[in-house]
Amino acid sequence: MAFRMSEQAYYVLLSLAEExxxxxxxxxxxxxxxDDRVRLGAGTLYGILDRLVEAGxxxxxxxVVVDGRLRxxxxxxxxxxxxxxxxxxxxTDLASLARRVLAARPTTRPALGSA
Amino acid sequence: MRSLDRSAAFxxxxxxxxxxxxxxDEVTAVLVDLAPDGARSLDLRTVLGLLRGGVATRWRQxxxxxxxxxxxxxxxxxxxxxxxxxxxxxASPGALRRNLTGRLWLFVLPLWNxxxxxxxxxxxxxxxxxxxxxxxxxxxxRPGSVVRRRLQRHARTSPPVVGSWxxxxxxxARVAAEPGAQALVLLxxxxxxxxxxxxVLAPTRLGSVPCDAAGALACSELVVVPRDHTxxxxxxxxxxxxxxxxxxxxxxxxxxxxxxxRPEQPARQLVGLAPHxxxxxxxxxxxxxxGATAEATGTWALSLSALAAPACLLxxxxxxxxxxxxxxxxxxxxxxxxxxxxxxxxxxxxxxxxDLIPAADLVRR
Numbered sequence: 001m002a003f004r005m006s007e008q009a010y011y012v013l014l015s016l017a018e019e020x021x022x023x024x025x026x027x028x029x030x031x032x033x034x035d036d037r038v039r040l041g042a043g044t045l046y047g048i049l050d051r052l053v054e055a056g057x058x059x060x061x062x063x064v065v066v067d068g069r070l071r072x073x074x075x076x077x078x079x080x081x082x083x084x085x086x087x088x089x090x091x092t093d094l095a096s097l098a099r100r101v102l103a104a105r106p107t108t109r110p111a112l113g114s115a
Numbered sequence: 116m117r118s119l120d121r122s123a124a125f126x127x128x129x130x131x132x133x134x135x136x137x138x139x140d141e142v143t144a145v146l147v148d149l150a151p152d153g154a155r156s157l158d159l160r161t162v163l164g165l166l167r168g169g170v171a172t173r174w175r176q177x178x179x180x181x182x183x184x185x186x187x188x189x190x191x192x193x194x195x196x197x198x199x200x201x202x203x204x205x206a207s208p209g210a211l212r213r214n215l216t217g218r219l220w221l222f223v224l225p226l227w228n229x230x231x232x233x234x235x236x237x238x239x240x241x242x243x244x245x246x247x248x249x250x251x252x253x254x255x256x257r258p259g260s261v262v263r264r265r266l267q268r269h270a271r272t273s274p275p276v277v278g279s280w281x282x283x284x285x286x287x288a289r290v291a292a293e294p295g296a297q298a299l300v301l302l303x304x305x306x307x308x309x310x311x312x313x314x315v316l317a318p319t320r321l322g323s324v325p326c327d328a329a330g331a332l333a334c335s336e337l338v339v340v341p342r343d344h345t346x347x348x349x350x351x352x353x354x355x356x357x358x359x360x361x362x363x364x365x366x367x368x369x370x371x372x373x374x375x376x377r378p379e380q381p382a383r384q385l386v387g388l389a390p391h392x393x394x395x396x397x398x399x400x401x402x403x404x405x406g407a408t409a410e411a412t413g414t415w416a417l418s419l420s421a422l423a424a425p426a427c428l429l430x431x432x433x434x435x436x437x438x439x440x441x442x443x444x445x446x447x448x449x450x451x452x453x454x455x456x457x458x459x460x461x462x463x464x465x466x467x468x469x470d471l472i473p474a475a476d477l478v479r480r
Contacts (some may be wrong), residue, residue, distance in 0.1 A: 011125075022141070023144070023145035024142055024144070024145050024148040025148065027145070027149065031159065039159055039165035040344045041149075041160060041165075042142055042145045042146050042161065042164065042165065042168075043161070043163075043164030043165040043166070043168030043169070044164055044167075044168065044169055045145070046138060046142055046168060047167075047168045047171055047172065050172060051175075062297070069138040069140075069143075069144035069147065070144055071141065071144060072140045084362075096378075
């Protein structure tokens, strides 16, 4: 099944591209990367992580127990890095296109004519 | 456990048990980290996120209807991407209920048709007997072996990994010869005595009489008529018993020839009857006695007894021989007796069975 790249999933991939992180670390990283705009809940985060693992884009890389709590770390796979690069290129192309369209737009609104 | 952990555990029930087994600990840690200091339960936004995530996870892991319905109704294999789902479906609690519910339509449709017809009373009686027979049979089957066979059919993979479970080689469970033969002798004895008695005593039988249907060249219908004499049934019963004794002598020779030099069975594990086989056999005995009584008293016309009584008398001496030999042949499986008796060939060496176990258990081994 094709992986649906939502904005939140893109941020999760970005956060894992920096370094392997555990669930809470991903939430904090996404919050920082998005300037506090995207706040992932646990339900959303693990839905995305499940899909990333199923797609082969991420994998568990280790576990530690801190204060009796399990922290499982995730890291990007080679496919995950490629998917992130492809999505970034797509967004870059899209942004370039948008810039060209906006640049070509007349600065003054043309008259629509009169009835 | 803190109240926040209890709250998390409660709302994580939105996810499947297998998902919780893998993830509950780490998700709980994240939920605790994200909760404000002093929180005693999850807030509404988090709860809604878990509910949505749980439903989405269940939806993603469940096969679509075009895959689900053939699997549930007709036991068709599901595609490889749903092997983990099918493993949970077969191996988790409630699997028998789900399996039977899926097959229920096989019984409900004909029953519904029959209830709408004139023969409602007879149909209900017949379906009651079938239901009891099915229950008795299920009680005699070892639940673990049913699960294993279904997993082998539906969740066999290459490489042999299903989610966090792996296929491993294991011993093949075989019912020991003595309890198996004992159960066979019990059922055949009850059947032979009860059905023979019913066949001799039954006051009515089924017979055909001509009918007058307009336009038909020949017409006859099946009706219940009084029995005229019993010699017609006692002769076949006696013949069946004599033939059974002859058969038992031949089987005895076969077993004596092949059981003495039976091979080692390194892949075999001998087991007793299923844990609930006692009640299952009791139900079968009750059914046989009830059916025989119904025919002996004329409630039902002579029908089943006419066939079942000779069959039981034919097989009973052989079963008795099997039992006697089983008692003096330790380490023998019932399947060996059946194989030699039926084919006359030497005992075969069992191949290893396969079983699906959690990968963590494999590491511990």
